[in-house]
Amino acid sequence: MSLITPDFGLLFWMTLIFAIVFFVLAKFGFPLITGMVKKRSDRIEDSLRRAEEADRQLKEMAETHKRMLEEVRKEQARILNEAAASGEKIVQEAKEQARSQAATMIEQAREEIRIEQDTARRQLTGEVTALAIEVAEKLVRGHLDNADKQDALIERLIDEARASHQTTS
Amino acid sequence: MHRIKTILLLLALMLPFPAGASGHGTPSKPGELDMQSYLFGHVSDAYEWHITTINGHPVSFPLPCIVIDDGLHVFLSNHIEESGYRLNEEGKLVNAATGERPIDISITKNAFSLILSSILLVALILWTAGWYRKHDAMKEAPRGFAGLMEMLISMVTDDIIKEGVGKDYERYAPYLLTAFFFIFLNNLLGIVPFFPGGANVTGNIAVTLCLALCTFLAVNLFGNKHYYKDIFWPDVPTWLKVPLPLMPLIEIIGIFTKPFSLMVRLFANILAGHIMLLGVVAVIFVTAKLGPALNGSMTVISVLFGVFMDILELLVAFIQAYVFTMLSSVFIGLSRQEPEHETKIETTK
Numbered sequence: 001m002s003l004i005t006p007d008f009g010l011l012f013w014m015t016l017i018f019a020i021v022f023f024v025l026a027k028f029g030f031p032l033i034t035g036m037v038k039k040r041s042d043r044i045e046d047s048l049r050r051a052e053e054a055d056r057q058l059k060e061m062a063e064t065h066k067r068m069l070e071e072v073r074k075e076q077a078r079i080l081n082e083a084a085a086s087g088e089k090i091v092q093e094a095k096e097q098a099r100s101q102a103a104t105m106i107e108q109a110r111e112e113i114r115i116e117q118d119t120a121r122r123q124l125t126g127e128v129t130a131l132a133i134e135v136a137e138k139l140v141r142g143h144l145d146n147a148d149k150q151d152a153l154i155e156r157l158i159d160e161a162r163a164s165h166q167t168t169s
Numbered sequence: 170m171h172r173i174k175t176i177l178l179l180l181a182l183m184l185p186f187p188a189g190a191s192g193h194g195t196p197s198k199p200g201e202l203d204m205q206s207y208l209f210g211h212v213s214d215a216y217e218w219h220i221t222t223i224n225g226h227p228v229s230f231p232l233p234c235i236v237i238d239d240g241l242h243v244f245l246s247n248h249i250e251e252s253g254y255r256l257n258e259e260g261k262l263v264n265a266a267t268g269e270r271p272i273d274i275s276i277t278k279n280a281f282s283l284i285l286s287s288i289l290l291v292a293l294i295l296w297t298a299g300w301y302r303k304h305d306a307m308k309e310a311p312r313g314f315a316g317l318m319e320m321l322i323s324m325v326t327d328d329i330i331k332e333g334v335g336k337d338y339e340r341y342a343p344y345l346l347t348a349f350f351f352i353f354l355n356n357l358l359g360i361v362p363f364f365p366g367g368a369n370v371t372g373n374i375a376v377t378l379c380l381a382l383c384t385f386l387a388v389n390l391f392g393n394k395h396y397y398k399d400i401f402w403p404d405v406p407t408w409l410k411v412p413l414p415l416m417p418l419i420e421i422i423g424i425f426t427k428p429f430s431l432m433v434r435l436f437a438n439i440l441a442g443h444i445m446l447l448g449v450v451a452v453i454f455v456t457a458k459l460g461p462a463l464n465g466s467m468t469v470i471s472v473l474f475g476v477f478m479d480i481l482e483l484l485v486a487f488i489q490a491y492v493f494t495m496l497s498s499v500f501i502g503l504s505r506q507e508p509e510h511e512t513k514i515e516t517t518k
Contacts, residue, residue, distance in 0.1 A: 003213060003440070006375035009235075009273045010214060013280040014379040021287045021351065022383075026343035029294035033322055034342055036306040043307055 202454045212369045212443050215278045216246035216262065220364055232281050238264060238271035246275075279376070282358065282368035290354050293318065325349050325494060333498025334505070341501050344387055348380060349494040356439060356486030360479065371489070372439035374432070381432035384497040389424065392504035400424065427500050431493055438489050442482045449474045 144150045210219075219229040231245040236254065244252040255265045262273050276284070300315040311319050330338050330345050355376075358366035370376055400420040402410065409416045449471055456467040 003209070004374055006378045007214060007273075007277075007373075008375075009275050010277060010279050010373060010375040011379060012274050013276065014283060014376050017280075017283050017287050018347075018351065018379055018383070021291055022344060022347045024291050025294050025347045025350075029291075029298045030322070030343045030346045032298045032301055033294075033319065034326055034339075034346075036301040037319060037323055037326075040306050040310070 202451065202457075204451065204455075207451060208444055208447050211447050212372060212440055213260070214369075214373065215260070216249070216256075216275055218278050218281065218364070218368075232276050232278065234262060234273075234275040236262060236271045236273055236275065242271075278368050279370050279373050282366075282370050283355070283376070285365055286355050286358050286370065287351075289358075290350055293354075294350065297322075321350075322346060329491065329495045330498050333495055334502045337505070338498075341387060341498065344383065345494050345498055345501075348383065348497060349490050352380070352435065352493055353486060353490035356490060357483075359439060359443065360482050360486060369440065369443050371435055372443055374436050377432045377436040380435070380493070381428040384431055384500060385425075385428040387497070388427070388500045388504045391501070393507075395506060395508045396504040427496075431496055435489050435493055438485055442478075442485050446475065446478045446482065449478055 140153075144153065216234055217229045217231050219227055221228050231247040234242075234244050234246050234249065234252075234254075236242045242252060249255065249262065250265070253265050254262050254271075257263045257268070257270075261270060262275065263270050297311075297315050297318040300311050304311070310316065325346055326338075326342055329349070330342050334341050334345075352371055355370040359369055359371060361367060400423075401417050403416045403420060405416045452471040452474075453464070453468045456464045459467075
């Protein structure tokens with residue numbers, strides 16, 4: 001039957017036509033299309049990969065940012081605490097210093113006062129003594145203008161001295 | 170409902186018309202359907218393109234006959250007798266005087282259909298390729314028809330060729346893609362019942378033989394050492410190879426059965442599809458003499474079956490193109506397989 005015996009003429013044309021079609025499509029058709037499609041799919045894949053990478057980096061950055069912020073906040077708190085502490089300390093120290101200074105000044109003043117007092121007292125004693133001696137001299141000179149009186153006084157003085165000597169011993 | 174009726178009517182019109190079927194078979198009584206000439210007239214090749222018959226006058230256009238006998242003779246198919254040739258019982262051109270068959274490279278119905286479909290195919294693919302030339306494919310994906318083509322091409326490349334051939338598949342992709350689209354387009358055109366389509370191109374053994382031959386060449390010309398070693402010295406017990414080369418013989422037969430199966434599968438599937446469709450339509454004309462009631466009901470059934478068969482053929486058109494490409498890529502892939510376990514081979518010896 002002719003259906004299952006390949007006809008030479010048709011085989012000839014088929015071979016020729018298919019060869020031409022194959023040549024044209026393999027040269028100008030399919031490689032261009034498949035190449036472009038492959039390039040695009042590669043590009044899409046690449047873009048996806050890069051997007052993922054960028055996303056990852058962004059997340060990392062956000063993480064770093066957050067960490068840094070936390071650190072800064074901690075640092076800030078620490079500095080504030082420190083400042084407060086050192087301020088207090090300074091005030092305390094100042095107070096302490098003032099107190100001690102005040103104490104020394106008072107002490108000095110007291111000392112000076114005491115020295116002044118001493119000096120004044122000593123001067124006063126000297127002057128009073130000199131005055132007493134002067135008065136006594138004048139008195140004695142008045143009393144002792146004769147020998148009798150002198151002897152009597154000497155006598156009395158000796159007695160007194162003796163008496164006082166006896167009372168003390 | 171009205172729309173469905175319209176669609177059914179259109180589809181019924183699209184079914185192959187049997188009216189002009191009386192080809193070159195045995196003459197039958199007028200008014201009676203000659204089943205054999207009806208079926209074979211539609212599925213076999215012809216020197217003219219018969220479109221339909223109106224009021225007993227066949228509407229057809231002649232195609233060039235090219236014959237090498239005692240020199241080259243070129244004439245149109247409606248001048249066969251004048252040119253000193255006639256058709257024999259099989260419908261082939263023979264010399265009228267001697268009755269001998271010349272070298273006949275006429276552009277027959279199938280050859281003409283092949284030319285048309287190939288021009289269409291080349292135009293479609295080059296147009297799609299042109300889209301990529303004109304556009305920056307990096308920035309945009311094609312839409313509309315180019316998008317459809319890209320989808321199909323990507324599908325064939327990724328699902329069939331890459332899977333079947335494996336490494337280095339780009340080298341074979343142009344051939345396999347060409348084969349796929351060639352078969353697919355011709356299958357589809359074969360379903361279209363009127364002029365540009367309707368020829369039984371992929372259901373013709375010469376066409377499938379050529380395609381199978383291409384796969385045969387692709388497999389055997391580029392097969393690697395391992396492939397040929399497996400044919401002539403396969404890894405089987407030695408007594409299967411020497412003194413009687415049983416396994417090599419089977420392997421060598423295998424080289425030819427693979428493309429042979431490709432050839433027959435495509436041919437038989439498409440031919441069977443065409444004959445089924447024609448048979449379903451023929452029911453209308455066979456039952457014509459059984460009375461209007463039976464004929465009417467059978468017509469309805471025939472149209473419904475025809476619609477079903479047409480849709481099935483659409484599916485088959487795709488499946489056969491798919492299967493041919495897939496098996497071709499698998500055969501190519503097998504011919505390029507690298508040996509897996511050298512040590513295992515030693516132990517089996």
